[in-house]
Amino acid sequence: xxxxxxxxxxxxxxxxxxxxxxxxxxxxxxxxxxxxxxxxxxxxxxxxxxxxxxxxxxxxxxxxxxxxxxxxxxxxxxxxxxxxxxxxxxxxxxxxxxxxxxxxxxxxxxxxxxxxxxxxxxxxxxxxxxxxxxxxxxxxxxxxxxxxxxxxxxxxxxxxxxxxxxxxxxxxxxxxxxxxxxxxxxxxxxxxxxxxxxxxxxxxxxxxxxxxxxxxxxxxxxxx
Ligand SMILES: O=C(O)COP(=O)(O)O
Ligand SMILES: [Mg+2]
Numbered sequence: 001x002x003x004x005x006x007x008x009x010x011x012x013x014x015x016x017x018x019x020x021x022x023x024x025x026x027x028x029x030x031x032x033x034x035x036x037x038x039x040x041x042x043x044x045x046x047x048x049x050x051x052x053x054x055x056x057x058x059x060x061x062x063x064x065x066x067x068x069x070x071x072x073x074x075x076x077x078x079x080x081x082x083x084x085x086x087x088x089x090x091x092x093x094x095x096x097x098x099x100x101x102x103x104x105x106x107x108x109x110x111x112x113x114x115x116x117x118x119x120x121x122x123x124x125x126x127x128x129x130x131x132x133x134x135x136x137x138x139x140x141x142x143x144x145x146x147x148x149x150x151x152x153x154x155x156x157x158x159x160x161x162x163x164x165x166x167x168x169x170x171x172x173x174x175x176x177x178x179x180x181x182x183x184x185x186x187x188x189x190x191x192x193x194x195x196x197x198x199x200x201x202x203x204x205x206x207x208x209x210x211x212x213x214x215x216x217x218x219x220x221x222x223x224x
Contacts, residue, residue, distance in 0.1 A: 004220070024090060062078075
């Protein structure tokens with residue numbers, strides 16, 4: 001077995017990168033909006049609200065529903081309703097993107113450690129990965145509430161490296177937040193073109209990929 005990726009950690013963003021979660025996030029968001037007497041937001045719009053945590057996603061949903069921003073106390077109640085629903089329906093429709101799981105396995109087979117660095121809270125991130133039977137594929141799972149600051153801060157990326165004892169790392173993400181977090185931590189970033197974006201800073205990623213089967217070769221190239 002080739003183990004040329006010993007000492008390397010491949011760090012993956014979750015929503016829009018490893019797992020296509022938009023439909024379940026949209027259902028939870030629309031549950032919270034319906035409770036507030038508001039009309040649903042299409043799942044296609046929710047994709048663009050993912051990446052900065054549940055609070056930001058929900059605030060964006062209220063805005064798109066044409067409602068005024070809820071006051072802080074009301075927002076806490078909406079957030080609780082969103083999270084309760086989401087935890088109960090976390091993998092109703094969410095699935096790994098094509099070839100994502102086998103690619104993570106291939107990187108591990110080549111000696112790499114693998115980690116998840118998401119702005120989802122750690123508890124729902126773990127529940128999702130567990131529900132999909134993927135927990136054994138990751139050495140560390142770091143959420144937006146794990147490291148004291150979410151991406152684009154470098155802290156959660158650094159924690160993934162520390163937790164896996166890596167000498168080198170590469171970040172795989174789907175948004176400008178990921179590109180910025182990787183840059184802040186001094187890691188090369190590979191960006192999934194099929195994710196939720198935005199990718200206005202795509203030029204700062206080392207490469208874009210549109211198929212997971214291309215990823216191992218890209219990882220080796222950026223680490224060479
Ligand atoms: O916004 C979120 O909750 C998480 O998004 P991420 O997994 O793309 O960081
Ligand atoms: Mg993402």
